[in-house]
Amino acid sequence: MTVAADAVAANLAVVRGRIADAGGDPGAITLVAVTKAFDRAAVDAALAAGVVDLGENYAQELRAKAEAPAATTVPAPRWHFIGRLQRNKVRTVAHLVACWQSVDRVEVGAEIAARAPGARVLVQVNASGEPAKGGIPPEEAGSLVTALRDLGLDVAGLMAIGPAGPPEAARPGFARLRRLADDLGLPERSMGMTADLEVAVAEGATMVRVGSALFGPRDPRTGGAGM
Numbered sequence: 001m002t003v004a005a006d007a008v009a010a011n012l013a014v015v016r017g018r019i020a021d022a023g024g025d026p027g028a029i030t031l032v033a034v035t036k037a038f039d040r041a042a043v044d045a046a047l048a049a050g051v052v053d054l055g056e057n058y059a060q061e062l063r064a065k066a067e068a069p070a071a072t073t074v075p076a077p078r079w080h081f082i083g084r085l086q087r088n089k090v091r092t093v094a095h096l097v098a099c100w101q102s103v104d105r106v107e108v109g110a111e112i113a114a115r116a117p118g119a120r121v122l123v124q125v126n127a128s129g130e131p132a133k134g135g136i137p138p139e140e141a142g143s144l145v146t147a148l149r150d151l152g153l154d155v156a157g158l159m160a161i162g163p164a165g166p167p168e169a170a171r172p173g174f175a176r177l178r179r180l181a182d183d184l185g186l187p188e189r190s191m192g193m194t195a196d197l198e199v200a201v202a203e204g205a206t207m208v209r210v211g212s213a214l215f216g217p218r219d220p221r222t223g224g225a226g227m
């Protein structure tokens with residue numbers, strides 16, 4: 001799907017306003033623009049609007065967009081991998097990814113450490129307790145953080161995906177993620193998407209991952225899965 005650059009710039013202003021209205025500092029909270037299911041034009045539009053942190057869920061899609069010819073006027077993006085991580089896909093994007101947000105197994109961490117020594121990672125925590133969601137149970141996060149550090153990785157923080165349902169349903173899990181990050185001495189808390197970013201900001205997100213509020217709804221056949 002493609003998207004108009006001026007629409008993205010206008011949507012970005014709205015998202016920054018939502019962050020501010022929720023009590024967050026839009027200059028201090030990292031906005032990761034999730035370009036999944038959109039084409040390279042969306043990437044260029046986000047970059048032109050001033051967002052350099054971009055998120056993708058699938059290795060092949062990230063690679064295609066990262067390696068597509070870029071508009072010459074835009075800065076280089078910082079790619080965040082935010083989808084379910086398959087060990088055999090790590091190699092294909094290791095040279096492109098600046099932050100691995102969805103690490104929930106030491107095996108995947110070992111592959112990242114082998115392909116991109118010292119890489120920046122977040123540990124994905126299943127803070128809502130929904131069985132179908134990715135992420136390690138909160139009580140196991142500390143030992144995974146230690147194991148990843150032992151592999152030489154730069155563990156910057158924790159990441160969580162809110163549950164389906166009304167935004168308020170995400171609050172207990174986000175509050176838990178914040179406490180857990182504090183207990184572990186980790187500065188980054190990546191939580192909040194289009195639907196629940198206000199709740200996430202109020203509960204102390206340092207990073208939000210926003211797709212549809214910036215680029216519009218995704219085609220359900222090609223996007224929206226992969227959480």
Ligand SMILES: *Cc1c(COP(=O)(O)O)cnc(C)c1O
Nearest residue numbers: 034082193194209210211212227
């Ligand atoms: C798709 C996705 C997002 C963005 O979702 P929107 O609802 O479009 O903002 C954020 N985080 C993850 C992990 C995703 O898979």
